[in-house]
Amino acid sequence: MLYLLDLIGVVVFALSGALIAREKRYDLFGGLVLAVATAIGGGTFRDLCLGRTPLFWTQDEWYLGLASLTAVISLLAFRLWPSDSAISSHWARALLIADAIGLAVFTAIGTHIGIQAGLSPLMAAVMGMVSGCFGGVLRDVLAAREPLIFQRDIYATAALLGALCWLLIEPITSVDLATLCAISVTAGLRLLAIQRNWHLPTYHDDR
Amino acid sequence: MLYLLDLIGVVVFALSGALIAREKRYDLFGGLVLAVATAIGGGTFRDLCLGRTPLFWTQDEWYLGLASLTAVISLLAFRLWPSDSAISSHWARALLIADAIGLAVFTAIGTHIGIQAGLSPLMAAVMGMVSGCFGGVLRDVLAAREPLIFQRDIYATAALLGALCWLLIEPITSVDLATLCAISVTAGLRLLAIQRNWHLPTYHDDR
Amino acid sequence: MLYLLDLIGVVVFALSGALIAREKRYDLFGGLVLAVATAIGGGTFRDLCLGRTPLFWTQDEWYLGLASLTAVISLLAFRLWPSDSAISSHWARALLIADAIGLAVFTAIGTHIGIQAGLSPLMAAVMGMVSGCFGGVLRDVLAAREPLIFQRDIYATAALLGALCWLLIEPITSVDLATLCAISVTAGLRLLAIQRNWHLPTYHDDR
Numbered sequence: 001m002l003y004l005l006d007l008i009g010v011v012v013f014a015l016s017g018a019l020i021a022r023e024k025r026y027d028l029f030g031g032l033v034l035a036v037a038t039a040i041g042g043g044t045f046r047d048l049c050l051g052r053t054p055l056f057w058t059q060d061e062w063y064l065g066l067a068s069l070t071a072v073i074s075l076l077a078f079r080l081w082p083s084d085s086a087i088s089s090h091w092a093r094a095l096l097i098a099d100a101i102g103l104a105v106f107t108a109i110g111t112h113i114g115i116q117a118g119l120s121p122l123m124a125a126v127m128g129m130v131s132g133c134f135g136g137v138l139r140d141v142l143a144a145r146e147p148l149i150f151q152r153d154i155y156a157t158a159a160l161l162g163a164l165c166w167l168l169i170e171p172i173t174s175v176d177l178a179t180l181c182a183i184s185v186t187a188g189l190r191l192l193a194i195q196r197n198w199h200l201p202t203y204h205d206d207r
Numbered sequence: 208m209l210y211l212l213d214l215i216g217v218v219v220f221a222l223s224g225a226l227i228a229r230e231k232r233y234d235l236f237g238g239l240v241l242a243v244a245t246a247i248g249g250g251t252f253r254d255l256c257l258g259r260t261p262l263f264w265t266q267d268e269w270y271l272g273l274a275s276l277t278a279v280i281s282l283l284a285f286r287l288w289p290s291d292s293a294i295s296s297h298w299a300r301a302l303l304i305a306d307a308i309g310l311a312v313f314t315a316i317g318t319h320i321g322i323q324a325g326l327s328p329l330m331a332a333v334m335g336m337v338s339g340c341f342g343g344v345l346r347d348v349l350a351a352r353e354p355l356i357f358q359r360d361i362y363a364t365a366a367l368l369g370a371l372c373w374l375l376i377e378p379i380t381s382v383d384l385a386t387l388c389a390i391s392v393t394a395g396l397r398l399l400a401i402q403r404n405w406h407l408p409t410y411h412d413d414r
Numbered sequence: 415m416l417y418l419l420d421l422i423g424v425v426v427f428a429l430s431g432a433l434i435a436r437e438k439r440y441d442l443f444g445g446l447v448l449a450v451a452t453a454i455g456g457g458t459f460r461d462l463c464l465g466r467t468p469l470f471w472t473q474d475e476w477y478l479g480l481a482s483l484t485a486v487i488s489l490l491a492f493r494l495w496p497s498d499s500a501i502s503s504h505w506a507r508a509l510l511i512a513d514a515i516g517l518a519v520f521t522a523i524g525t526h527i528g529i530q531a532g533l534s535p536l537m538a539a540v541m542g543m544v545s546g547c548f549g550g551v552l553r554d555v556l557a558a559r560e561p562l563i564f565q566r567d568i569y570a571t572a573a574l575l576g577a578l579c580w581l582l583i584e585p586i587t588s589v590d591l592a593t594l595c596a597i598s599v600t601a602g603l604r605l606l607a608i609q610r611n612w613h614l615p616t617y618h619d620d621r
Binding site: 048049050051114117119120122123126127133137141144146147149155156157199200 | 441442443444446447458462465467468469472473475478555556558
């Protein structure tokens with residue numbers, strides 16, 4: 001089940017990369033790079049930190065394959081549908097939702113792998129949060145865009161709370177249940193924060 | 208012969224870094240960083256993914272040495288020659304050519320190393336393409352410049368076709384011949400695409 | 415003593431990250447990410463190059479803990495003090511000083527670790543310089559800011575001279591003394607260069 005979830009995370013994050021490629025009017029290869037970097041960036045960073053090499057995506061072609069396929073199908077879809085301004089705000093919302101699901105899935109998986117690698121629970125939660133966030137940060141840096149994580153919304157906070165939720169539930173029940181709960185918490189919080197316009201305090205007094 | 212080609216790739220990619228340092232009016236150390244990052248970035252990424260540590264350039268001083276020397280000599284050369292606008296377009300072309308040769312050399316070497324590390328042929332081609340492209344992407348990100356790879360030109364496509372060419376030729380003939388063919392295909396395609404103004408389809412309908 | 419110095423480096427670099435988060439008006443989590451990335455970026459890069467995994471900060475919670483604490487305390491401090499323009503130039507100077515101390519500390523430690531990992535002296539100096547500079551470069555790239563290292567000031571040069579100083583003094587005396595001397599040389603040179611407005615030659619003739 002974890003493997004399946006991992007592939008779902010790959011597809012939604014690849015989609016978020018493709019949506020930004022569309023926004024930035026990149027070509028197919030730019031879109032492929034952005035989709036793949038978003039999809040495998042978090043797991044790559046996690047495994048490099050833990051010394052798990054050769055990396056998972058060099059050993060299993062489904063990761064790059066699915067991410068590339070998502071980028072190609074997105075390009076076709078974007079060209080089929082017109083892009084007047086009403087649709088545009090639709091795509092912007094699709095980007096935020098795909099990003100939230102990818103964040104939630106990769107955070108839960110990253111926390112699990114951190115515990116398996118013998119990290120302390122707190123550090124496993126941090127590793128989960130980093131796995132979840134890194135792909136999106138990489139995507140935004142590559143596209144020369146202000147990273148979503150640096151905007152005032154609840155973002156990494158949602159990932160951290162999901163990871164803590166995993167750590168609380170897993171010892172009592174099972175890995176699968178903990179993963180589902182953690183995903184619901186992270187994605188739910190992130191989407192609620194977007195809808196309700198919840199923010200974190202800033203470094204600068206706004207009065 | 209592969210080692211020699213590797214060093215040639217280092218010099219041309221270092222030169223492309225120095226040309227961007229000139230464009231951005233960086234100082235000598237900025238130029239050194241950009242030259243070195245471009246020259247060893249692709250190989251560093253490749254070896255981190257495959258778990259080949261400590262990295263090649265920490266064990267052999269020729270890599271950093273040649274890249275630094277290229278940066279220093281370029282700085283002297285740029286200061287000797289005046290920079291009126293006619294010359295400027297000359298330098299812009301030099302950048303595209305140096306970048307194309309570096310891309311071709313590192314793609315061929317990366318594909319070879321991928322096969323040696325036991326990757327599947329398809330994944331070895333991807334690894335070769337990534338090795339070839341990553342240095343230039345890193346250079347452009349560090350210099351806060353829109354990455355060449357994200358522009359509409361044929362770029363990573365040329366690398367991928369070169370890598371596939373290596374995989375087709377190597378089993379029939381030898382590593383050396385496959386490498387030369389792959390380099391010719393990648394560099395040739397990339398330069399033709401620049402000259403003929405070939406593009407990939409974009410994510411956005413241009414009508 | 416090295417461990418203590420390492421933690422001091424973490425705090426000052428985290429502070430430099432928080433100061434940039436303030437300048438960019440990021441929220442608390444943006445500030446945390448920037449503080450942590452600056453504080454552990456150099457050591458992470460160094461250990462990835464040398465294959466020292468799992469990384470130090472996944473095994474010892476003081477690193478992330480101290481960096482996060484610095485980011486939180488800075489946010490509180492920034493909100494308590496008003497930010498009229500006179501204070502602003504004060505904070506800009508604080509950023510340059512924190513950055514110089516972090517650069518000096520991590521360069522000395524990186525050189526030591528390079529020698530321990532069996533690198534040649536020259537390569538250990540380069541590794542020290544890279545450890546010192548990388549955190550700040552990462553911080554500036556994440557904040558979409560022109561990296562300090564690419565500005566015309568003496569920056570990496572100060573790190574390199576500090577590293578060379580460590581290599582000269584350590585065989586004659588002790589690791590501790592060499593580290594203190596190297597830190598003084600790097601931080602002293604960097605601060606002098608800022609105060610006296612020393613620059614490196616550029617790639618572009620300014621006449």
